[in-house]
Amino acid sequence: MSQKLMIVMGGLSPDEQSRVREAAAGWDVRFGKVKELDSQLFREAEVVVGWSPAIETDGLLPDSKLRWVQAWSAGVDKLPLAKLEAKGVMLTDASGVHPPQVSETALAMMLGFTRHIHTAVRNQEKRLWNPKGNFGEIHHKTIGIIGAGEIGSELARLARAFGMKTLGVRRSGRPADGFDHMYSMSGLHDVLAASDFVVNILPLTAETTGLFNASAFAQMKPSAFFVNIGRGPSVVTDDLVQALRDGVIAGAGLDVTEPEPLPENHPLWEMDNVILTPHTAGQTDRYSERVTALFLRNLAAYIQDGRPDKNLVDYRANY
Known part of the structure; x- marks a missing residue:
């Protein structure tokens, strides 16, 4: 044989x-x-x-x-x-195989925004010394993790090390380690409204395509940041751009986009309140x-x- x-x-x-x-x-x-x-x-x-x-x-x-x-x-x-x-x-x-590196990417974006690392890097390229800025902390803030699987659980564990309150959303709504409160998808509105950082880790399905649209961003705090380490098509990109321009949300960290890669003339490239990585969160x-x-x-x-x-x-x- x-x-x-x-x-x-x-x-x-x-x-x-x-x-x-x-x-x-x-x-x-x-x-x-x-x-x-x-x-x-x-x-x-x-x-x-x-x-x-x-x-x-x-x-x-x-x-x-x-x-x-x-x-x-x-x-x-x-x-x-x-x-x-x-x-x-x-x-x-x-x-x-992704929880360590992907959760670290999300955390890096969150820290980058609160400590203005993204602004400092841009100023460094201009040789500009500018210590001004509204610096914050992630300590004791609330993170909403949308997609509470293995990556979400690891991110929740790391967030707790910073004293953050951890909210999760998963289809079943079952509790999971690392989360203070867990919701089913029907509780998404409550999590968006309560969170200082909203991190999307959902897989792409018919249910999640276009989930983060103008309505979803309107439910978030004006001071909140949106981080997408899930799938680009789960976000309506034009709605995200408008929310960033109008101050509906404070900023966005994007490892994935729709379309991908972004065209050279896309407005997200030049927005000061955006951190972009080229779909590398899973690489290690x-x-x-x-x-x-x-x-x-x-x-x-x-x-x-x-x-x-x-x-x-x-x-x-x-x-």
Whole structure:
């Protein structure tokens, strides 16, 4: 009987590759970058780590052998979910590898605004020494975390270290560690109104697309800051720009935008009350290490039971 084929993308280190080979004893394991791999390999692969267009063109053919895809990212909204489901392919995401770096990005933006670090950096480029400003603190302020999953829980834990009051919103409304109060989506209005910082970490679904619009920003305090480390399309960008211009909210920290990347002439680039990062909140020098550990756990379950046991995507919910 021929060996089962596994394709692993993502630039694993030699040590990480060795660990995968050891865990997949008896398998034909192929490592490589997307452009290095023959697309026809995806017709024979049973397991794929990462994503390549060849998964859709070759891996989902009627006679292909694909059974499981381990995504390299937490967000899977841009993948052909309906086609994967129709083929009966199990999809697992990389949820759980992002809490440290993404929560640190949100915290950095919050601190940047209150301590005017963004203003100081702009003044540094102009060689301008200007100590003026309305400096604040995040200590004892209220943070509203919209999307209280693993990243949200880590951010809540860090916020508590600053003495912040932590409010959370999640679909179930169930309590979670690190939060003083938890709400279901029906309580979003109350959280927006009470928070000094609103941090969006929601996945992109039909329910969350355009959730942060003119009405939502109008519910926030004029002194509040909006931070988006979730998904760009969850925000109506024109409404956000208008809210920033009119002083409806004090500022916005954006790691994701809609569209992405922003056009060169987009007004967000030049707004003094905006901090932009180019969708890098999830990046870290430990990313490959964490995804490999997650995959190895899932691989052990898959080999034993024919099914990964962590982060299996619910195609009905799109995450």
